[in-house]
Amino acid sequence: MLHVRVISPADRTDEVLAIAADCPAAVNVIKLPGAAYDPAGDVVEFDVAREGANGILAELRGLGLKDSGGIAVEHVDLSISTAAEGAGDAAPGDPEDAVVWEELSARTNAETRMTWSYMAFLALAVQIAAIGALLDQPILIVGAMVLGPDFGPVAAMCFGVLQRDLRLIGAAARTLAIGYSVAVAITLVFAVLSRLLGWIEPSMLDDRPLTSFIIHPDRWSFVVAVLAGVAGILSMTARKSSVLVGVFISVTTVPAAGNIAVAIALAHWDEVGASFVQLGVNLAGMILAGVGTLLVQRIMWARFGRSTSVRVPR
Known part of the structure; x- marks a missing residue:
């Protein structure tokens, strides 16, 4: 109630x-x-x-x-x-x-705000992911995935597409772009300093059997992102926040961003491109799946009568 x-x-x-x-x-x-x-x-x-x-x-x-x-x-x-x-x-x-559309509208609008806490969590997540990539430690990669707050703006973008709300789409895209850029830049600075201090070296990225999936985007990366996007939207509309943890662990956005930073610092230029592709594949999969899920939910609820009619706020 x-x-x-x-x-x-x-x-x-x-x-x-x-x-x-x-x-x-x-x-x-x-x-x-x-x-x-x-x-x-x-x-x-x-x-x-x-x-x-x-x-x-x-x-x-x-x-x-x-x-x-x-x-x-x-x-x-x-x-x-x-x-x-x-x-x-x-x-x-x-x-x-x-799906209470007014509630979802308010929540997604809040997710587009460029707050200090959002920037801090994303920067910390990307740095942990970068360390996990350097040490070939999947547990650090998983921890970084859980910490990353990037699904909020993705969900906002999905809702913006459904609403044809260019303002919401732009705000969500700006939050994602600036957030990732700042997080990668901060991680890059620390990676360069670590290389100057002799803490890391290029050979650390040569052989990573446990975390090499970060730089090998394929069809399964897209499939997992689609499934995670569906689960993420359903968790928001059904108010099942615990499910979002599984969504965070499923996608490789934060690990890809962390790998971009260390790959630049260690001059592994081929990995920079591969990481960008991985990031793009995951974001595209989640956005497509999120929009599709919201569209199906709107169609389903529009079938009910007056007392349960779905009027999406504009």
Whole structure:
């Protein structure tokens, strides 16, 4: 279940109440006249099954409440209510499969922000991957994959393509490009310093039987990226954050970026190109799969009736 809190101008409150009352997936409707202070207005609260959230949120947005009031949505971890159980039964589908498009829109927009924490995590992940490539240590490569935060912008780009939102696509692409560029540059600086100190040498990249997959992109790299992209989008829409760990471990984006840095520092120019190809293959596979997965989900949810109609926010 989702809990919705609406701040509504007094002249819109009856419409808000009608929307909640007419939706069979909504229950526990509460009206608090004049309870809102800033912005001033009434407060209306209700619970709604995830499967029926898209239609009701679209109707509330259509009242212009984004500008004249506000709409807040939060997840209900426990609801002990026969009425709530009935609302869930009235909404076709399963809450685990429901895609709340407003929620996904807010989450993907947040993933495009160029934050210090994003840059730090990506830089650290790429450096660990670079050390793993130098030492031929798969465990370090796996650790770097888990640490990398790069799937967020990839998911945002997928949603942007589905929405035909050039602003979102551009922001996601910029976050990926700048993030990888900065992470590789930082790793390259440390790699050059390590070579000057005699800590690393070109021969360390000559024979790496355990991590050579980084520089050998093939059809399986693309297949794995596609599968990971599907799993990643499903984990976001179903709110299964633990599944994302498996997605991170499946793709070779961060290891490829780390290998680019050390290959440049050690003048293994053939590996630089191969690593770029590996990075591109993985990103392309995830983006194609992510867009396809979101498209299938939108088509499936569009088949439901009014109470569960899927109206993708624009």
